[in-house]
Amino acid sequence: MKSAKKTAWFCSNCGNEYHQWMGRCPACGEWNTLVEEPVGGHDPEAAEKDEAYTSRKKSFLGFRNQKPESLDKVAATDENRMTLGSVEVDRLLGGGLVEGSLVLLGGEPGIGKSTLSLQVALHCKGLNTLYVSGEESPKQIKLRAQRLGGNQSQCQVLGETVLENIVKIARETGPDILVIDSIQTVYSEKLDASAGSVSQVKECASALLRMAKATGIPVILVGHITKDGTIAGPKVLEHIVDVVLQFEGDSRGAYRILRSMKNRFGSTDEIAVFEMTGAGLREVTNPSELFIPMHKEDLSGIAIGSMLDGTRPLMIEVQALVSSAAYGMPQRSATGFDVRRLNMLLAVLEKRAGFRLGSKDVFLNMAGGLRVGDPAIDLAVVVAVLSSNLDIPVSQRCCFAAEVGLSGEIRPVTQVERRIAEARKLGFEEIFVSSFNKDSALARIPGDTIGIVPVPDIGSVLKHIGR
Numbered sequence: 001m002k003s004a005k006k007t008a009w010f011c012s013n014c015g016n017e018y019h020q021w022m023g024r025c026p027a028c029g030e031w032n033t034l035v036e037e038p039v040g041g042h043d044p045e046a047a048e049k050d051e052a053y054t055s056r057k058k059s060f061l062g063f064r065n066q067k068p069e070s071l072d073k074v075a076a077t078d079e080n081r082m083t084l085g086s087v088e089v090d091r092l093l094g095g096g097l098v099e100g101s102l103v104l105l106g107g108e109p110g111i112g113k114s115t116l117s118l119q120v121a122l123h124c125k126g127l128n129t130l131y132v133s134g135e136e137s138p139k140q141i142k143l144r145a146q147r148l149g150g151n152q153s154q155c156q157v158l159g160e161t162v163l164e165n166i167v168k169i170a171r172e173t174g175p176d177i178l179v180i181d182s183i184q185t186v187y188s189e190k191l192d193a194s195a196g197s198v199s200q201v202k203e204c205a206s207a208l209l210r211m212a213k214a215t216g217i218p219v220i221l222v223g224h225i226t227k228d229g230t231i232a233g234p235k236v237l238e239h240i241v242d243v244v245l246q247f248e249g250d251s252r253g254a255y256r257i258l259r260s261m262k263n264r265f266g267s268t269d270e271i272a273v274f275e276m277t278g279a280g281l282r283e284v285t286n287p288s289e290l291f292i293p294m295h296k297e298d299l300s301g302i303a304i305g306s307m308l309d310g311t312r313p314l315m316i317e318v319q320a321l322v323s324s325a326a327y328g329m330p331q332r333s334a335t336g337f338d339v340r341r342l343n344m345l346l347a348v349l350e351k352r353a354g355f356r357l358g359s360k361d362v363f364l365n366m367a368g369g370l371r372v373g374d375p376a377i378d379l380a381v382v383v384a385v386l387s388s389n390l391d392i393p394v395s396q397r398c399c400f401a402a403e404v405g406l407s408g409e410i411r412p413v414t415q416v417e418r419r420i421a422e423a424r425k426l427g428f429e430e431i432f433v434s435s436f437n438k439d440s441a442l443a444r445i446p447g448d449t450i451g452i453v454p455v456p457d458i459g460s461v462l463k464h465i466g467r
Contacts, residue, residue: 009034010198015236037199038192079265082176082218085123088274088283089116092258093243094266097177100216101265102209104183104238106223107247112256112274112281113222115144116247117179119280120220122150129154130175134161134185148280161195163188163204167211174217180208181222183237205240238262249369255290256281257370260310270310288315288426291368297396301388305380306401306419306431307372313415313422315399317367318377320384325361336366337381338373345382345404352408353458355389376413378404379432382458383465394465398430398453399423408458412437424450432461 009018012035014028024031081096090096097103107113114136121129122145133141138157145152156175160166163186170178180186186204187195194200205221212219221241238244244262249255254277260270273284284290292304292315301320306313325331334342342364349355362385366372379400387394401419403411412434413419423431428450433442435454442452455461 006039007036008039009036012198015198015202035198037197039199082127083124084120084127085125086120086283087285088258088272089120092245092260092266092270092272094263097218098242098265099218100212101218101243102205102212102241103218103220103243103245104223104241105220105245105247106225108225111247111249112276113247114181115148115276116258116274116281117181117220117222118144118155119148119150121155121177121179122148122152124154124177125151127154127176128156129177129179130156130158130170130173131179131181132158132160132166132186133181134159135182147278161185161187163207164190167207170211170217171215174215176217178208178212178217178219179222180219183221183223201237202240205237209240255284255368267310271312287312288422291316291366291370292426298393300391300393301384302396303380303384303387303394304396304399304428305372305377306399306423307374307377308415308418309370309374311415311418313418314370315422315426315428316370316372316377316380318380318384319365319367320381320388321361321363322357322385322389323361325359330359331361331363333362334364336369336371337364337377341378342381344406345378346385348404348406348408349382349385349458353386353462355386357385357389360389374413375403376401376419378402379410379461383461386462386465392465395430397428398432399428400432402432402434402455404458410434410436410455410457410461416442420450420452424448432464 009021010016011025011028011030011033013030013033014025016025016027018034021034021036025033079098081098083096084090105113105117118131118141121131131141138159141157145155156173158166158169160169166180166186183201183204184196187200188203188207191199191203208219208221211217223237242264243260246259246261248257248259254275256274256276258272258274260268262268273287273290274281275284301322303318305316305318307316332339332343342362346357346362350357364381379402382404383394383400401413401416403413405411416433416437420431430451430453432453432455435456437454442454453464455464
């Protein structure tokens, strides 16, 4: 008598497996994320006959045959990298695409994931690309390729969703780069679960990883994100891949931010800015101009702050609005900034500078839709709030790069030389920094056009602003 297929409950957020349904996943703490999916039986005899079990067992035999090696005898060689024809993408990857790497490109629908992946395939000189699409037909991809331009002869298109067929064709054709659009549409015939399920995403990503490491073919996986902004599928998918790149921004706007969330071959927290045009994504080489909109000089509540996103310095406009509380209880709202840090800075202003803001509404916004976590933006936030409260405009030809402490002192920040150089390049006349920075960091260069203003506390900043 044939036994019924066994099922288990998988968490769609973290991928953990359970034998029964629970409202909340004990591993990640998320509610209503457990889904039921079929699994292989636990009978040893039945498992040996199971084709999926046998294939997975054989796939790990190569690892078992390896012998341990002393670390001092391991050859330390540089990774072979491929130039993708995009300066910003190559910089984000750490200098190019590494052979045998697995890259995950995530983002909201319509943000530009397929456009970027196809644009890379068309513009990487001397590299043959196999573009596997499970969502669009080859004719649709042809129409997009005509709009993007580039060398279409070096890009092969395959409309396939079966994992085994994709791996077979990739091994036969031997492309330089393999693009999968998207990983949620690919499924393995050895599993009974539907495409996009937890078990299918894990199995397909693992199989593509093994193929990439065995053949040296780098694989780019296009993945969707959920409504809360995380990569769709189990969290283990981000642990499997080598690099995680995520698109951010409003799909209705023109600008996109590509952020490096994980990179085993380079630095993380790097960003690249693109503009969506009729001919594809255009690289924005100077992102600071994006976050400093043009407006009149005599506007209060605006200050320019210097921040670092990874190793890239950016100038961003901080907007603040202070008004009398209309509903009794004052409101505190921040867009692109931590509201708890805003409350702390307001408390410092009230305690150390004597400004009574407890009965007023305070609204804060970071221009350009960027999320700021650099503490160097503190001084710009304080100046913008005071400018709005006193209705005194701040010169748009000066910027701020310092952290504000609980005692009202202006604290130094890291890589102040990079921030000063960026302000100098953009034509700012003054930059306010902490007087506790090293003298070497504040040294002026011959013919310098920017004035470096060191300040020790908030009171000193107010004297300079109000002059």
